Amino acid sequence: MLAEGLLGAALMCEVRLKGIRKLYDNAKATRAAVERLDLTFPSGELVVLIGPSGCGKSTTLRIVAGLEEPTEGQVIIDGKDVTALQPAQRDLAMVFQSYALYPHMTVFENLAFALRIRRAPEAEIVKRVTEVAEALGLSPFLERRPKALSGGQRQRVAIGRAVVRKPKVFLFDEPLSNLDAKLRGEMRREIARIHRDAKATSLYVTHDQIEAMTLADRIVVLKDGEVQQVGAPLDIYQRPANRFVAGFFGTPTMNFLNATVGAGDGGDRRARGLGFQLAAPAGLGGEVVLGIRPEDVTLEPGRDRVALPGAVSLREVLGSEIVLHVASPAGDVTVRTAPQQAARPGDSVTVYLDPAAIHWFDAGSEARLAAA
Numbered sequence: 001m002l003a004e005g006l007l008g009a010a011l012m013c014e015v016r017l018k019g020i021r022k023l024y025d026n027a028k029a030t031r032a033a034v035e036r037l038d039l040t041f042p043s044g045e046l047v048v049l050i051g052p053s054g055c056g057k058s059t060t061l062r063i064v065a066g067l068e069e070p071t072e073g074q075v076i077i078d079g080k081d082v083t084a085l086q087p088a089q090r091d092l093a094m095v096f097q098s099y100a101l102y103p104h105m106t107v108f109e110n111l112a113f114a115l116r117i118r119r120a121p122e123a124e125i126v127k128r129v130t131e132v133a134e135a136l137g138l139s140p141f142l143e144r145r146p147k148a149l150s151g152g153q154r155q156r157v158a159i160g161r162a163v164v165r166k167p168k169v170f171l172f173d174e175p176l177s178n179l180d181a182k183l184r185g186e187m188r189r190e191i192a193r194i195h196r197d198a199k200a201t202s203l204y205v206t207h208d209q210i211e212a213m214t215l216a217d218r219i220v221v222l223k224d225g226e227v228q229q230v231g232a233p234l235d236i237y238q239r240p241a242n243r244f245v246a247g248f249f250g251t252p253t254m255n256f257l258n259a260t261v262g263a264g265d266g267g268d269r270r271a272r273g274l275g276f277q278l279a280a281p282a283g284l285g286g287e288v289v290l291g292i293r294p295e296d297v298t299l300e301p302g303r304d305r306v307a308l309p310g311a312v313s314l315r316e317v318l319g320s321e322i323v324l325h326v327a328s329p330a331g332d333v334t335v336r337t338a339p340q341q342a343a344r345p346g347d348s349v350t351v352y353l354d355p356a357a358i359h360w361f362d363a364g365s366e367a368r369l370a371a372a
Contacts, residue, residue: 020073051222093162275329287363296357305352
């Protein structure tokens with residue numbers, strides 16, 4: 001493990017973005033890449049910035065790093081306004097998607113480069129590089145050049161080059177996107193271990209929800225340059241702020257069913273147009289969208305569950321589970337089932353929804369209204 005002696009004492013350093021705005025001009029119009037970001041990244045936390053391509057997450061990270069200049073706003077690191085400072089003056093370490101290793105240097109020299117720039121004593125350089133290489137499993141490769149390494153080994157060198165500097169803040173810009181699925185899993189665990197042992201503030205950009213959920217202390221969800229929600233991973237998953245967040249997290253994605261809420265015969269609020277009626281939370285009315293995750297839909301009847309008939313349109317065999325896509329009067333519904341529940345395309349089935357697991361969204365604004 002990376003002991004405290006390797007990374008030094010915990011680096012407590014808060015990062016704040018105040019009113020950050022970034023505009024780009026093109027031939028047709030001025031476009032906002034990020035719009036009025038007010039965010040605080042607490043000391044010692046690993047915060048993941050996530051969203052679809054073009055949402056502004058990498059731009060935000062580059063503004064923190066000093067590689068992009070904000071159109072408006074301030075970047076404050078450890079209580080100091082660093083907006084006008086060059087990247088080298090901010091005491092940050094960045095791990096890029098492309099590794100960005102020096103091809104003519106050995107692994108040892110790549111790891112040692114930042115320390116040599118700082119004119120660290122040779123004995124300290126050897127000690128630090130040796131410790132980091134051992135912690136990351138790079139000791140056998142110190143005399144190799146990057147072209148003689150695998151993708152996973154190159155990424156370890158890139159991470160090690162950041163670790164060896166003992167920076168105030170770690171910045172990760174989609175560092176695992178070039179790796180295959182197995183290596184991604186291994187490197188996720190490596191990064192989580194490094195963060196746990198270093199206890200340094202870390203900002204991590206990804207479009208992968210699994211990376212976000214497994215790595216983050218806190219998640220910032222972005223869309224079109226604006227923050228949609230900030231919270232702990234389970235809060236984001238269980239209490240999404242709007243339909244976009246609800247649909248972005250979860251595999252398979254959340255089911256969404258359109259309905260109209262009106263007064264029932266007894267005066268209570270009922271969601272209609274679904275092939276069944278469902279009691280709605282107090283105060284709701286008009287056009288709504290119901291959201292329910294595939295794991296909360298089943299083929300087994302149960303107490304208080306709502307029945308919805310349909311026909312299987314697609315069957316995905318995933319080994320430990322089968323995902324069924326069911327066409328119903330309410331719309332298409334995805335169901336996660338056990339392998340022994342062997343309904344096939346064309347089969348008529350009845351799916352059962354748990355009303356307590358339903359999320360309610362406004363059909364116009366798409367904001368989350370309530371959960372039954």
